[in-house]
Amino acid sequence: MQFWPWYLGGVALTTVAVGHWLLMNRMMAVSGRVTALVNRVRFGPDKAPALSGKELEDALLAATLAAFGDEALKAPPTAPEPAPEPAPSARPQLTLTKPQGPGMHALFFFGLAIGGLLSVLLAGGLEVSPSLRGARFEALFDGPGRYAVLLLGGLCVGFGTRMTGGCTSGHGLCGVSRFQPASLLATAAFFGTGIVTSFAVALLLA
Amino acid sequence: MADPPCPHMKSCEMYEIFTFSETLAVWKTRYCQSDYSRCERYQRALKGQPVPVNLLPNGHLLEK
């Protein structure tokens, strides 16, 4: 199989991440979409109304007055001199962005699968095998053991992804490029562990 | 010493909305910048539950 040069892979990934942000106005997060689909099954559809502009301002003001009464109308004690309120036309439009529906998530995963399939077909053809394509992996695990290891690996990846709130796309691509401390730490942890594990396995099999 | 602010501030859509006007700043001083652990949004996120976009820290849902 012929893989793309690493730098072209980097350019393609960047284009996808930036394109997603520009087109969808939100960060690309593969595991986030999986979580949204699972939540939909567990908790039912999101019933939040689409609110924006004057409608949202009025609802917010009413809820604020109901919660805090007159206190809401006083400036916070430590706040500096309040800046003059901009004219309504100059103010940014207040919007509560509704989360995407399951159709959009399904479309995204469909695209992901088709992209992967195209890439593998262009690289020489599709061949399904229960292996990590490493001689060491094949020497160490045989028969059903291979499936068990791959299943266990997948479970560990899923568990870690949920626990840290992101995967290689959310933390690795979008979080690291924005210098988010949690993403830097998560990415260092999962890549670091991967490097240490591969060296450890190589040593064990030497 | 001042209380640490809510660790979800950067990603919380409602926090961004609270910066919109002086009247809404009371939510920030009462929840986001002080006692954030009693915020309903924070608690749901911590439990891994979905956080509706229209949910306020006191559990009230903004409606039309």
Ligand code: SF4
């Ligand atoms: S306290 Fe609640 S509303 Fe404020 S930033 Fe944290 S999660 Fe958002």
